[in-house]
Amino acid sequence: MTRSTSPVQGRPDPAARTVTSASSTVVARRTSRDIRSDSRLDVLHAVLSAGETTRNALAQSTGLSLATVVTVVNELLAEGIIEEKKEMAAGRIGRPTALIGMNTDRGFVVGIDVAETYVRAVMFDTALNEVLSVESARDEHLLDPDSVVEGIGRTLDHLLDAAGVSRSEVLGVGIALPGLIQGPEGVSVVVPNWTWQKVELERLRERVGLPLVIENPLKSIAIAELWLGGGRRFSSLATVNLGTGVGAGIVLEGRILRGATNTAGEWGHTLLVLDGRRCRCGRRGCVESYIGAPGIQETLREIDPAHPLVDLDMQNDFILALAAVADGPEPDPAVTETIGRTAYYLGSALADLVAVINPEGVTLTGWTTWALGEHLMPATRRHLLEQSPGASARDVELEISTVRGNSVATGVATVVLERFLVDAGLLTSNIPVAL
């Protein structure tokens, strides 16, 4: 028993900022944006997500009153953002059951995924339907700043040429860049082996010559999931991208978790095995070095060094070949064992993510998921449930994302569309990183 009459708490600098812990348990669906803008955003999200819908369905899906939906829809119709699909709706215009959708005559938005092995530019209409996609392989010159800018610019030019779309028809371009960070001195790009700085982002803006937003790839996949995927059902979720690299886009209370320097979600470089495999980030034992595509190939090599798939040169070919063997009629014990171990690694690493952020849902995305996801899912789910502490995974839903295609490009194109609506005065909002 101790007795003390003096304060035991620390007394920090009274001039420091105050915080508000009081409402820490409330899931705040609405932020400080004004309500009218919120209604518009909710309706737009719902229209985009549904493709074609009705005023009645919008009222249901947004939770807004039918009267509010009618008002917002009329405003958005008048501004030409959405349109009534007259040809499909028999009867009087404006009735609650008339079909409405995004007005796709407004132009196009472009999302560009600048990845390790390629630059992919995808054109979408304003309903976020994919129109055309162009991919350039990364060449050895792509690492210096000028070549990166020129590689992106040329890929964009190719896309516009191939689509027969002029720059004046493009509402904006979004570029997802690895290593994008937000610091006190502004935005910069820091990727090992790359030498980008803020000034090169200015050069990128000049080369693109269109309204531009840039975004981190993990945040982009989370945005795609938020607008078009599991984010419509879960207020908190982790979208896990499986490809060459692996990482997580995290949504909490319906918002993207960015972190102090915009680098939250680097789950791919958390430990699976202290002092384990060497990761390309320089650390040893990262999750990515086990379940990134090269890591999966390494697992097969450990199991059967003489297996023919061990020698496949291209990561994507390797993953597709692995899936083909797994789908085939001939059982291949080394492939089965590789998939089993990968599911163990993945489920264990997902349990770590669930332990820390305790989300409602986890969705898997990326080209490894498209190829191997169905093979990995049952065992991954079992390992996740077995290894998550306490009740953290009790209700978690693990699923393959419904947002197919390149979700990095889709996500960053979504930001472009939103930015366009803000710039046009149709939404009040804040865009992550805009140039």
Add this chain to the structure above:
Amino acid sequence: MTRSTSPVQGRPDPAARTVTSASSTVVARRTSRDIRSDSRLDVLHAVLSAGETTRNALAQSTGLSLATVVTVVNELLAEGIIEEKKEMAAGRIGRPTALIGMNTDRGFVVGIDVAETYVRAVMFDTALNEVLSVESARDEHLLDPDSVVEGIGRTLDHLLDAAGVSRSEVLGVGIALPGLIQGPEGVSVVVPNWTWQKVELERLRERVGLPLVIENPLKSIAIAELWLGGGRRFSSLATVNLGTGVGAGIVLEGRILRGATNTAGEWGHTLLVLDGRRCRCGRRGCVESYIGAPGIQETLREIDPAHPLVDLDMQNDFILALAAVADGPEPDPAVTETIGRTAYYLGSALADLVAVINPEGVTLTGWTTWALGEHLMPATRRHLLEQSPGASARDVELEISTVRGNSVATGVATVVLERFLVDAGLLTSNIPVAL
């Protein structure tokens, strides 16, 4: 090059909830609480944090105008929540430089930490100064629900007796319970080996016989840090508790991260080494099995099985003895190596936490920190910086918490105080888990 005219995005259930991603990058300091209540909360936080302060200093620390501070202070004075320290302030009452502090004549609040090896009840005045603390060792009967309730109740009775305080003078009691989860069916407590259910919480409420809040221990330390520690300087931080168990209380954008089932922050049961040491949670290789107090003893055993400290029976004794040897004049290579490895394990595990949530600050708390923190810090900081991916740890501040004493009890007592102010109509707020 691929061409597609059909949508590639998934079309989820249009009846599902909508989400708002637009403002995802904005650090929303204010939530939907009304502004007046926010000002009161900010002023109360600042008064509590400062101990004694002035209207001028409050305006500075809260960012509110002096006029607003004067209004709020007058209201809080009229309600008897705060008081002017007349004896210390020479001159006219009400002037901007007069000293004000919490009115400690209002009564007491109690925080109870129900831990693995003890039940500790701490009485605070309404300025959150510790008045008295009572600890009961946990006995073998403490695992069944009735005994847990009675153990808590008896510890509270001891505290009131020893302090000579009647129940009518106590504004409320907060209890931090491990395994507290929030599910669709309400609140329940799920701890391995414990058999609590919701009904026992009702019995707990009856036994305590005072206004009661319950809270998870990791959330409690985060609340203490938010009100009284690093939370005053950082909008996002992880408070890492090092004791028998280890875990993290996470604050994002000034709010506690709870997670879908109130179990976010279980960083102690994320992997350090896949298939490594057996953890008491049942998983293998958890962080806790390396840097929890028994884990540190295990490290010493691995280094020198014959070392005399290996045989120390009590965890707390072991940690204090380790610190004493490290502080002593005789170098002990096994102890030096144990501390070095522990710093490596801790820094590596903190790098994982920083990789995922990318906070502004990380503070260490708990009795292992009080004993060994200074020995661990330099190497831990180095490992954290070396192992965090990209720029995630570039600006992170790692420090030992300034909230000393039992921060679990302090945190849950803070919630009690806030709850009292809400119940008295002095704040509009939401309390985590109240019975």
